[in-house]
Amino acid sequence: MSILESKRIVLKVGSALIAPDNQGCRSHHLLGIAQFIVHCRQRGQQVVLVSSGSVAAGRHWFSGKPASVALKKAMAATGQTDMMALWDKLFDFPSAQILLTHADLCQRERYMSIMETIESLLEHDILPIVNENDTVASKELMVGDNDNLAAMIAAASAADSLIICTDVDGLFNKNPSIHADAVRLETVNQINADIHAMAGDAVSDTGTGGMRTKLEAAVKATAQGIDTYIINGFNQESFMQLLDGNNPGTHFVANRARSSSAVLWMKHTAKxxxxxxxxxxxxxxxxxxxxxxxxxxxxxxxxxxxxxxxxxxxxxxxxxxxxxxxxxxxxxxxxxxxxxxxxxxxxxxxxxxxxxxxxxxx
The missing domain is CATH 2.30.130.10 (PUA domain)
Structure with a gap:
């Protein structure tokens, strides 16, 4: 399935795109992403945006490095407002903020409520913008990274496709920043041990996830019948290729023989x-x-x-x-x-x- 065939898309944008160098929100990398969302909506496709970046967006308001979890929560509280204001400026249609903890997703009644809320927003052509509620989440209640959160939201919103933006052109058979002969995998039909071994342990300087968490998200999403793409969000050409029906990154093919939604929720979301x-x-x-x-x-x-x-x-x-x-x-x-x-x-x-x-x- 190409993006053109998707009726509902979840798009995950990371902290490095929102707030480069931890110097507050910047629109430079987001213009192409916003245009992509606009084009999708014009085609009649529904989009749910999962946006990291509240801590990175608020960090510049606080002097020195964060000394405590409480200070990071304060950064998130400050940055969340800036981040939502930036997204709002990029669109001429309404958006809605949804802040979640893992407790909201792993309690079945709350999970169903999230599904209903997202469905109602989309029915009224309002763009849901989802983020983890870093201000109140404790260690026990955290998803921990927005890659996995995006996969959970893709399942909750019954999406056809999940797009995860990163700073490389997809999954490579070896680290492309070290090996000149690294080859990008265009299509992955099954995520096995060999595929996991290619992910490494790299983590962004700005965000909390690396390729490992993106693979974890792909496992969750594809198991629930959701085609997953890892693309370079810093390259605006990536989004143009998607709109042309091409694959600019790595496409993880959805598993069409899926279990019931309740069983999949239990396996991939519930604690x-x-x-x-x-x-x-x-x-x-x-x-x-x-x-x-x-x-x-x-x-x-x-x-x-x-x-x-x-x-x-x-x-x-x-x-x-x-x-x-x-x-x-x-x-x-x-x-x-x-x-x-x-x-x-x-x-x-x-x-x-x-x-x-x-x-x-x-």
């Missing part, structure tokens, strides 16, 4: 509240049958009925994320007291702690 450990050789965790109490060796953490939990084997290997049918308190009691009535006939089934329809294999 596990606890864990159940199963025997190493237990092959019942396969996503095709219920996980029963017979498989459980131990229960860790504190979770309630309906919470998302992690399923591991006793060696620590992550096997699945799932929705628990029982609380940790009850499961621990059952395991320690051995008080569950055993089946008295072949027609009775062992206690199902996780239903197969609520399992997301990892």
């Amino acid at each position: 596990a509240k606890g864990e159940v450990l199963i025997a190493e050789a237990d092959d019942s965790v396969n996503g095709e049958q219920d996980i029963t109490l017979d498989s459980v060796v131990a229960v860790e953490g504190d979770f309630a009925v309906g919470d998302t939990i992690l399923v591991r084997n006793v060696n620590g290997t992550k096997m699945a994320k799932a929705k628990s049918n029982y609380s940790s308190c009850l499961l621990n009691y059952v395991l320690t007291q051995g008080s569950v009535r055993q089946p008295t006939s072949t027609d009775e089934q062992p206690l199902s702690i996780i239903s197969k329809d609520n399992v997301a294999m990892l």
